Amino acid sequence: MSSKKNKTSFFCTVCGYQSAKWLGKCPGCEEWESMREAPAETPVERQENPQLLAVIEELGESHGPQPLSTLDDRDQPRRQTGIEEFDRVLGGGVVGGSVILVGGDPGIGKSTLLLQILNQLSRPESPTLYVSGEESPYQSKIRSLRMGIENHHLYFLAAAEIDNIIGHFRKLKPSALVIDSIQTCHCPEIKSPPGSTNQIRQAASHLVKIAKLTRTPIFIIGHVTKDGSIAGPKLLEHMVDTVLYFESDTQYPYRILRAVKNRFGSTNEIGVFEMTGSGLIGVDSPSRIFLNERQVNLAGSLVSATIEGSRPILTELQALVSTAISGGIPRRTTLGIDRNRAALMIAIMEKRLRLNFNNKDIFLNLVGGLKVVEPALDLALIAAVLSSHLDQPVPPTTLVIGEVGLTGETRRINMIDQRVAEAMKFGFKKIILPDGNPTSSPARNRTVIHEIATISELAAALFS
Template sequence: MAKRKTKFMCQSCGYESPKWMGRCPGCGEWNQMVEEVNITGKTRRGALHHTASDTTSQPSPITSIQTDIEPRVETKSTEFNRVLGGGVVPGSLVLIGGDPGIGKSTLLLQTSSQLAELNKKVLYISGEESVKQTKLRANRLHVTSSELYLFAETNLELIHQTILNLSPDFVVVDSIQTVYHPEVTSAPGSVSQVRECTGELMKIAKTKGIAIFIVGHVTKEGAIAGPRLLEHMVDTVLYFEGERHHTYRILRAVKNRFGSTNEIGIFEMKESGLEQVENPSEIFLEERSKGASGSTVVASMEGTRPVLVEVQALISPTSYGNPRRMATGIDHNRVSLLMAVLEKRVGLLLQNQDAYLKVAGGVKLDEPAIDLAVAVSIASSFRDQPTRPADCLIGEVGLTGEVRRVSRIEQRVQEAAKLGFTRILVPAKNIGGWKVPEGIRLIGVDTVEEALQQAFLPS
């Protein structure tokens, strides 16, 4: 006879304990221990206990294994294709996370429609809405393909059987936290349910060659809810970012077994749905103020794409004992480091100044090539002296005040030339060995002090 036992499992990291605890010893989170029923003495068909193949496999020499893989399936959205690494890989498992209301369901419904228009059979499984509610959204997005099938279900066994009967090419599950396995005793959305359901979907994707997209809820900190095991199991993890009060959305890859993890796709939310932004640099710079101090433009690389964004800085005398340092879109520690370099190597007295920095457009920059633009923005606001409006700055700043070489300088300069910039401040070591676009004047600088002498308008 099966014996029922109870255990407590952390919903953040999956730590198990025989008794309830206020704070999880594994991850340190509070109030995350949830009681679950564990049935022993009975063989439970857990998804993770299956092998990756329906048949028993045998070890094979690596030289005898055939690598005939189906080509990627490209959607009509070049932004979505770029983030995935060139298109949807058959048999892949893709996890998409994002804040509530950001547009995850809209993105996947539009993608499903584009795949269905390629004569691919797509099954859209909704665990949060009825079929009629999903149809209402499809009408608003002008989705009318007959190859797109809607299915409202949360029982994993019924979902599995439907996939076997329909034999679709692509499957969308919205969302993984609403799906439950009948043989798992915990509630939907718990660590055990998410782990088991994702494992079952992974088995379906690998054995049937079906590309499956699953939507994952996020916590208030912005991470995907559930154990980190969920992100380890899938092939690709995408984050759909943006502010709900702005129309622009950024699709970012943080894990991709089939492509780069530095790619981003930019979309604009309109009444008819999400539309891709072909030239994001122009969008980010369209509201830039001319002749304002504390504003510079930097050419940042996002994967294989150069993006021009505006870096803004506001330096003002502090009213407190300790000056404030706030940054949006830039690492706070990087700002403090660059301010220390400006104070030590250039002589700017910033220790009694509040500093507020922001990357316009909601983009997050984390590469070293933005250092020079951030440093010049801080100095421009401190001196209340505007920079040249047709200048673009590229370079990494070292602790001794030197400007260091950056990668892919040619692509950055070409993007700046497309948007009408005529002068570009680059590291002196990057000059030479490549063709400079017509109409562009390159200025090589070795130190931050040289860059400040070149960047400001004459007073």
């Protein structure tokens, strides 16, 4: 007699959509070739985790309904990690009971940063625990020695089963926990393999419940897919409190940490780090690193000021205008700048400045691996293209900022005083702004503020 065939279903690895048959395109997120086969869930698989039940029994379930006005948050202040750039991104420190998901490309520094954070948070009365399903204790020891970490209150556990992790969590009672990574975690009550949608969802659910019951911050490392999103169901990002992404250009040693979700702070702040042999070091002045290798008196290069959260950052914008291959389609290539925005500015230049780029390739680059989407770089983009097209350098102490409308008019930008003050700090003598952009900065007394109303006035302001 033949054995009974196990039932299987197909799950989308991006959004968690479930289907009885394989589909080339997921109806949930419209992603192609994201459906994977896995054993279908059964009522047995949904039984509670015994270790989790033990924690609930020890601590009790959450309190019943309470008036919002009577809730007190003073007993759970934010904890400073000692890494200023990381605290800035979180909104001032780690909130007790929060679950923080950290994603990024392989080798970008996720494990390194979180190991440094646990080293800072560990105390004799409050140890910390680093759980890895990817490294052996020997490998982690080598990495910690390289980073100069020798901490008797930072514990390491090589484990992947959630039962085992929660069991050691109950015994040690750490003040912070790192899971490296969620894709390696395995829940025995789920029959599908580690990394599957069911496993990730169940493991994350257990960890979130542990964090809320014990008020312990839990950091979860997540692998990313080839398009840069965290592997697994989109539900994972909804379950956690904060989602952080590491960004980097492989040509630079700098890393940018950005929050895309933060229940306890702003998502506009960024943290800038430099990868060194002893780990990640916070960069106090990002403007300095982005301008560090700038060459002066070169056509197509100039500096503008962008805002990331509450921090002004000076960045170098480069443009190269060259003759296109005869009969070919002119190329428009951008790095760090929105391609559609760049195409829009080029079209405005053709219309309002009577320039012809039909036979020109245009390449734009924001130096340092920074990605900027705010429109305050519009005027600088046009100025860089104009400088390269005319083969005329912009004076090295000139800074350009401003938004540009479809009719070629310049528009006001926000936080102008902070941008001007940052430019003054780095010795810029001339700042080109939109006409009527109010500034109370003392720069008006020590720096030439040149206001222009339309881009037709830009050439004279740049090269005079």
